[in-house]
Amino acid sequence: MIPTVHVDRDHRGQGRYTLTDTGSGRVWGVCAEVEGLFREPLRGTYELFGWVPDGAEVRGWVGSRIWLVPEDRALDAWLLEDAESLGQHGGADGLVLTGLDDYEGPPEGHRAPVRLHDGYRWLGSCREFARVLPPEQVEPPLVLRGLAPSDRLRRALATGTRRTLDLEEAWLEIRDDRGEPLTDRLLRPKVRTWQPSSCRTDMIDLELDGYVAPVPGYAQPVWERWLTGPPDTAGAWAALETRQRGAWLDLVRERGCRLKHQDRQSGHAYELDGRHITDEPGLYLALGEAVNGPGGYFGGCLDALVDCLRGNFGYTAPATLLWRDATTAREHLSRVLAPEGEQYDLVALVLEVLTNGGMHVTFR
Known part of the structure; x- marks a missing residue:
């Protein structure tokens, strides 16, 4: 939910994006453009060994919510969101799936058989699976372009210490073209760098690390x-x-x-x-x-x-x-x-x- 905010009087400009401190409700700044909001989130990769489909082969996008159900029912089902199939691996009897598993993904080291379904039909089963660890990836920054900074943000940037550049927790509040609240994203932003904006001399382009929930391309x-x-x-x-x-x-x-x-x-x-x-x-x-x-x-x-x-x-x-x-x-x-x-x-x-x-x- 978008909290009540107290906008600094000198920065009541109109903008689609407002960066707001979650603790005090005070505005860090307002801008009309954000880069890095839409990008593919980091996905987990799983290889399913001994894959046996129930019906048609599993290809391409598999489903919004794929449940992995242990056949022995010793554990609860696990969720893989926005799952995609990369097909069989090397001509073997395995299937490779990718998906978002941050919420309640499969436990590490599970080796017993599981069945998979997408909420509408059973997709198939495998004798075991393994998570393929991806190479280390660096999260790209979130760039707030043409940001009108509040006096509080200007002071933090001028001080420039690790402490002042850690904004701790903030809402990126998003409004539609009519100025009505649409949605928000929770950030734990740390200032990476900033520079004067080409939009106006009193604005900056602010790069932030610590972006939490990107919007995937399909959305x-x-x-x-x-x-x-x-x-x-x-x-x-x-x-x-x-x-x-x-x-x-x-x-x-x-x-x-x-x-x-x-x-x-x-x-x-x-x-x-x-x-x-x-x-x-x-x-x-x-x-x-x-x-x-x-x-x-x-x-x-x-x-x-x-x-x-x-x-x-x-x-x-x-x-x-x-x-x-x-x-x-x-x-x-x-x-x-x-x-x-x-x-x-x-x-x-x-x-x-x-x-x-x-x-x-x-x-x-």
């Missing part, structure tokens, strides 16, 4: 669309593939949780366009737009949906929801897989949550 078109402002027509996400829909949902969630929604009176009738609900992000995007219009948010998972039904997100119970083309969601989401591989009906669970929250659902 960049989604961000660029949202940076122009929220969509004014429903279904702008419909043509996107699943991981881009996930990126769209992330921005919808972050923006939606900042907005102050005016709850409608009870008895309101909503209408859900179900034609494009072919995956889980699509389900929550369509539901959000049904309740709160284009780009609207109304939950991004079951627990969040429960919270939204309690109020403060545009909804007051009781109400009705007409779900059009529900067969699409039932076809794609009635037999999904939990992390450990158990099959469940996501559509049925969503309907149960809606009903318990006072939403009477009908279909057409």
